[in-house]
Amino acid sequence: xxxxxxxxxxxxxxxxxxxxxxxxxxxxxxxxxxxxxxxxxxxxxxxxxxxxxxxxxxxxxxxxxxxxxxxxxxxxxxxxxxxxxxxxxxxxxxxxxxxxxxxxxxxxxxxxxxxxxxxxxxxxxxxxxxxxxxxxxxxxxxxxxxxxxxxxxxxxxxxxxxxxxxxxxxxxxxxxxxxxxxxxxxxxxxxxxxxxxxxxxxxxxxxxxxxxxxxxxxxxxxxxxxxxxxxxxxxxxxxxxxxxxxxxxxxxxxxxxxxxxxxxxxxxxxxxxxxxxxxxxxxxxxxxxxxxxxxxxxxxxxxxxxxxxxxxxxxxxxxxxxxxxxxxxxxxxx
Numbered sequence: 001x002x003x004x005x006x007x008x009x010x011x012x013x014x015x016x017x018x019x020x021x022x023x024x025x026x027x028x029x030x031x032x033x034x035x036x037x038x039x040x041x042x043x044x045x046x047x048x049x050x051x052x053x054x055x056x057x058x059x060x061x062x063x064x065x066x067x068x069x070x071x072x073x074x075x076x077x078x079x080x081x082x083x084x085x086x087x088x089x090x091x092x093x094x095x096x097x098x099x100x101x102x103x104x105x106x107x108x109x110x111x112x113x114x115x116x117x118x119x120x121x122x123x124x125x126x127x128x129x130x131x132x133x134x135x136x137x138x139x140x141x142x143x144x145x146x147x148x149x150x151x152x153x154x155x156x157x158x159x160x161x162x163x164x165x166x167x168x169x170x171x172x173x174x175x176x177x178x179x180x181x182x183x184x185x186x187x188x189x190x191x192x193x194x195x196x197x198x199x200x201x202x203x204x205x206x207x208x209x210x211x212x213x214x215x216x217x218x219x220x221x222x223x224x225x226x227x228x229x230x231x232x233x234x235x236x237x238x239x240x241x242x243x244x245x246x247x248x249x250x251x252x253x254x255x256x257x258x259x260x261x262x263x264x265x266x267x268x269x270x271x272x273x274x275x276x277x278x279x280x281x282x283x284x285x286x287x288x289x290x291x292x293x294x295x296x297x298x299x300x301x302x303x304x305x306x307x308x309x310x311x312x313x314x315x316x317x318x319x320x321x322x323x324x325x326x327x328x329x330x331x332x333x334x
Contacts, residue, residue: 073247081312113320164265
């Protein structure tokens with residue numbers, strides 16, 4: 001009896017200790033999420049404070065009476081924006097393939113395309129949550145969903161930083177400055193590969209980061225292909241902004257690479273804030289960046305860029321949904 005009583009007390013103490021540790025983990029995660037959210041709010045406040053002057057100047061400079069649009073360039077911008085989302089979907093499918101997922105490229109691309117509008121759900125993570133749910137319905141590994149999203153976000157921010165670098169160096173007025181920044185892509189690629197093989201990769205925190213993100217297992221060839229795909233996305237966004245400038249009567253061929261830099265920085269700023277899809281913040285940031293170069297058209301271009309973004313999302317989301325239905329029907333008939 002005494003032994004049974006001691007065992008019961010030991011089991012009870014173990015349950016209490018485990019519950020206490022689990023509670024600490026939950027509390028730590030809640031504290032981390034609260035800290036991240038607070039950081040995003042502070043960043044948003046800094047952005048609004050820093051950019052509101054230029055945004056107000058851009059609004060006052062719009063000549064509403066003489067504003068006209070060339071529709072052929074609007075269609076070009078919509079096509080380029082739709083191409084951006086197709087590239088994003090293909091990049092995600094290649095990322096899944098690189099991490100060892102067995103999902104087919106058409107299935108992965110259709111999931112990515114149809115879930116694009118989810119990013120406007122509260123919290124801004126609806127795209128990744130919705131995409132992961134549909135991905136897991138196809139009997140795929142949760143680990144692959146986490147790794148593919150981590151790799152996608154890391155490469156998107158890294159390549160975006162490369163193209164935004166000329167802005168930080170006050171070099172955006174020079175034609176080709178963003179093109180010259182392309183030279184940093186292989187440097188980043190080689191740097192990641194070196195980190196995978198260096199003694200830093202043997203340290204526990206870094207090893208866990210590489211394992212969690214999936215970057216530690218990607219072959220150099222797959223990393224190179226993904227870098228090119230993510231770089232191409234920024235170039236397409238710059239081309240869409242150039243088409244919009246042409247649509248309002250501005251010859252913008254010489255501004256192509258500065259547009260790439262500006263869009264990359266504005267997108268990154270919007271992504272780092274808690275607002276879904278960076279709605280509003282990206283436009284303020286883009287207008288502020290465009291004002292020194294195109295003071296009378298900055299806000300017009302920023303608003304048109306968001307409208308083209310939404311149009312591209314709507315078109316490709318519908319296409320992805322129809323594509324997914326076709327895939328499901330074909331699989332049912334097999």
